[in-house]
Amino acid sequence: MSLLPWGKAGDAIARFESAPNLDSARAARAALDQLSKMEFIPGVKPRLQEFGGRFDAARTALFDRLIRRGTLEEASELAAALPSAGHHDDERVKLAYRSMHEGKQGPSLAGVKVAALKPDLRAFYFEAWYHELSAGEDIPKAKEALSAWIQHQRQSEKPHLELLRRHLADSEFDQAVGHLQSVDAQVQTAVAEKLEADASLPIHHRAHFFIQAGHSDRAERLLDAILAEQPADEWALAHRAHLADSSGNSSSARYFYTLLLNHDPTQSQVARRLGELAIAENDMEEARRTFALAWQAGDAGAGLAYAELLAAADPGQALEAARRLSETLTDAADLMRLAEIFLRCRSAADAAPAFRRALRLDQDLAEPVIRTAHAYVEKNTENRYPLLNLLYDVARIMGYPADHYRLLEAQDLEAAGSLGEARDRLEQLLEGEARWDALMRLGAIARSEDDASRLRMAKRLESALPDAEKAGRGTWAEVCYSAAILWEEGGRANKAVALYERLLEKEYQFRDAADRLERLRAEREADAHEVDRTVSMQRPAGALESRYELLEVLGEGGMGVVHKARDRKLDRLVALKFLSTADSEALEMLIREARTTAKLSHPNIVSIYDVAKEGGKWLLAMEFIDGPTLKELLKRGPLSPPDSLAVLAALLSALENAHENGIVHRDVKPANILIRAGAVRAENVKLMDFGLAKVTTESSILRKGMVAGTAAYMSPEQVRGEKVDHRTDLYACGCIFYECLTGKPLFKAEGLAETMFMHLNEEPARLLDNQVLSESALTQLILGFLARDPAMRYAGAGEASRAVEEYRRGRPR
Known part of the structure; x- marks a missing residue:
């Protein structure tokens, strides 16, 4: 042993270096402490x-050796008993980190100065510090420590894995996916593998995470594991089917979608997707079945697909399905598909309203509508006039040539026996490029009617000859020939002879004109006076007095007086209207129109029993209705919505019947509507004066620039003096419906001109702010009548009636 003052300390240090342990460390420390007391010795x-x-150095080596061996209690004792000079925080980090991994309680890292730590210990510090804070539930600081850990060990999977576990445990899937996608591919793969196998996390969370992260294989394995334990897990089935579907595995997708649908047949989107997959595999029967299921579950789009498929296999059933769909569709694109289905089922009558509804929702569809409808009418020649009517209206709005469609429509209506409607269509063409074709068709229609119609048409054709001559020699000859035939067949031989002679002067051999002329000359008797074959309805004087007993005056107007009377012969009450006017031509036309109207039979139309002439005055005997007019009823105030709907439904039913028979009222107004005494019900509503406005039109407003009608109920086209059709009556219905609901006219100004101006320029939608009309569905119903452009209104009284019925079914009680 050395006798030097430092000899004992040197020996202790040597023993500590050669046999490092806690005891030799203490002995060395003690010797050093003793030596430090002799520091004054040289x-x-x-x-x-x-x-x-x-x-x-020896102490640090011993500490590290104890840490590596896992003898953490000795290491902790060494650190406590013999603190390291300058490396105390480093050893705390090492001890805490190893304790954490051994699952033991280590020293707290609170107060550790991170900047003073060795760089290679900082990641260990943040990891251990994170776990310490997490165990203490100091979540905000734990998240800060975790972020710092990730920054110091970016390429290690451990901090990323810990962060993802925390996100998934909290169902923060978006954040988890975002972080995973931010790390390197190698780290991402390692982390994903561990997460997939991490049973500490809910398997649904792991599956959801991998689905969202786009790791389809891992997601499928986890979903299969879920379904192995829980075959009825709809969430797992839905995602398993979607993964198979998105990867293009159609058979697997159909398998899982089918399982899902078996558990819940109301899943319309699942059924619809099954149908689409079945189509892709050409399994049309299965496609129809699953689309039908989706439709039953409320998917209107699937219903369209079902009807489209059915149209090829069974057009009848497809038509029925499409009509059911029509009541529920509100999207313009869906209505276009519906219209095309109707066309595939060869039902133009159903297709046209569907096209119109689509256009009301989206006017940009005008071009596709024209293309589709035009292609159909080009290939089909029967029952196409509803589409031709549509094409005419849309083409006019778009500024395209439209007269061709109107001519074809008139031709189809004529072939179907709807001569009145055909005539109305042709009348609308008399100011356009197809004027002469339309005039010729009108002449052809007149040949199939009575003598009065033939004579009236002959007169029109003959008066058009000067203009026809300007249009060309061929046109003039056709018009002249048609007029001559009508004079001939109407019994006016002299007129016919004159025209045949004029024709043959210019066209020596025109059809059979020469033969007809020769026959007429041979048949004509000595007197050259024209034979008027008009049927006289005049009766012997006094015949009316003997049949009718006048009881009281019901009303008086510009056309005459209306009496309540008793029909003695049939013992019933009637209304007798005695007409008086200086316009003899108008009276004759009135009588012919009354005869036509008398052919109508409908519960909501006042019946005409008789037409007669007595003492130079014409008389109409009509059904007597004991009750006020709607005009008188509205003076008491507005009607309730149900009563207003009842009046509207009755009007539309009456007008549909009249329009089908070729009659347009043209003066529908409250004064022409009678309400039988009692409740305001549809069966008590009666429309009267059918045809009177039309007769006035024929005798006067057909002359360009003149108008007729009641200003408050006139359509814009009436105001402009244009040709009108059945849609004018629908506009008047909209005005009346508005007045029933609100108690005031839709448009009302001080003078007639101002009221007419409002019909042309005011937007009805701006006026529908009344509290009664606050319901949007009711507003849309009214606007379907009141569009300024007839093409944008309901196509007919039938379609309008269906719209009213749909509203009534959906209206809250």
Whole structure:
């Protein structure tokens, strides 16, 4: 043993270096402490510094060895008993980190100065510090520590894995996916593998995460594991089917979608997708079945697909399905598909209203509508007039040539026996490029009617000859020939002979004109006076007095007086209208129109029993209705919505019957509507004066620039003096419906001109702000009548009636 002052300390240090343990460390420390007391002796201080450095190195080596061996209690005791000079925080980090991994309680890292730590220990510090904070439930600081850990170990999977676990445990899937996608591919793969196998996390969370992250294989394995334990798990079935579907595995997708649908047949989107997959595999029967299921579950789009498929296999059933769909569709694109289905089922009558509804929702569809409808009418020649009517209206709005469609429509209506409608269509063309074709068709229609119609048409054709001559020699000859035939067949032989002679002067051999002329000359008797074959309805004087007993005056107007009377012969009450006017032509036309109207039989139309002439005055015997007019009823105030709807429904039913028989009222107004005494019900509503406005039109307003009608109920086209059709009556219905609901006319100004101006320029939608009309569905119903452009209104009284019925079914009680 050395006798030098530092000898004992040197020996202790040597023993500590050769056999490092806690005891030798304590002994070395004690010897150093003893030596430090002799620091005043020369030569001790250098030795003390040397031995101190050797002790620190040996102590650090011992600490690290204890940490590596996992003898954490000894390491902790060493750190506590013999603190390291300058490396205390480093050893705390090492001890805490190893304790964490051993699952033991280590020293707290609170207060550790991170900047003073060795760089290679900082990641260990943040990891251990994170776990310490997490265990203490200091979540905000734990998240900060975790972020710092990730920054110091970016390429290690451990901090990323820990962060993802925390996100998934909290169902923060978007954040988890975002973080996973931000790390390197190698780290991403390692982390994903561990997460997939991490049973500490709910398997549904892991599956959801991998689905969202786009790791389909891992998601499928987890979903299969879920379904192995829970075959009825709808969430797993739905995602398993979607993964198979998105990967193009059609058979697997159909298998899982079918399982899902078996558990819940009301899943319309699942059934619809099954149908689409079945189509892709050409399994049309299965496609129809699943689309039908989706439709039953409320998917109207699937119903369209079902009807489209059915149209090829069974057009009858497809037509029925499409009609059911028509009541529910509100999207313009869906209505276009519906219209095309109707066309495939060869039902233009159903297709046209569907096209119109689509156009009301989206006017940009005008071009596709024209293309589709035009292609159909080009290939089909039967029952196409509803589409031709549509094409005419849309083409006019678009500024395209439209007269061709109107001519074809009139031709189809004529072939179907709807001569009145055909005539109305042709009348609309008399100011356009197809004027002469339309005039010729009108002549052809007149040949199939009575003598009065033939004579009236012959007169029109003959008066058009000067203009026809300007149009060309061929046109003039056709018009002249048609007029001559009508004079001939109407019993006016002299007129016919004159025209045949004029024709043959210019066209020596025109059809059979020469033969006809020769026959007429041979048949004509000595007197050259024209034979008027018009049927006289005059009766012997006094015949009316003997049949009708006048009881009281019901009303008086510009056309005459209306009496309540008793029909003695049939013992019933009637209304007798005695007409008086200086316009003899108008009276004759009135009588012919009354005869036509008398052919109508409808519960909502006042019946005409008889037409007669007595003492130079014409008389109409009509059904007597004991009750006020709607005009008188509205003076008491507005009707309730149900009563207003009842009046509207009755009007539309009456007008539909009249329009089908080729009659347009043209003066529908409250004064022409009678309400039988009692409740305001549809069966008590009666429309009267059918045809009177039309007769006035034929005798006067057909002359360009003149108008007729009641200003408050006139359509814009009536105001402009244009040709009108059945849609004019629908506009008047909209005005009346508005007045029933609100108690005031839709448009009302001080003068007639101002009221007419409002019909042309005011937007009805702006006026529908009454509290009664606050319901949007009711507003849309009214606007379907009141469009300024007839093409944008309901196509007919039938379509309008269906719209009213749909509203009534959907209206809250």
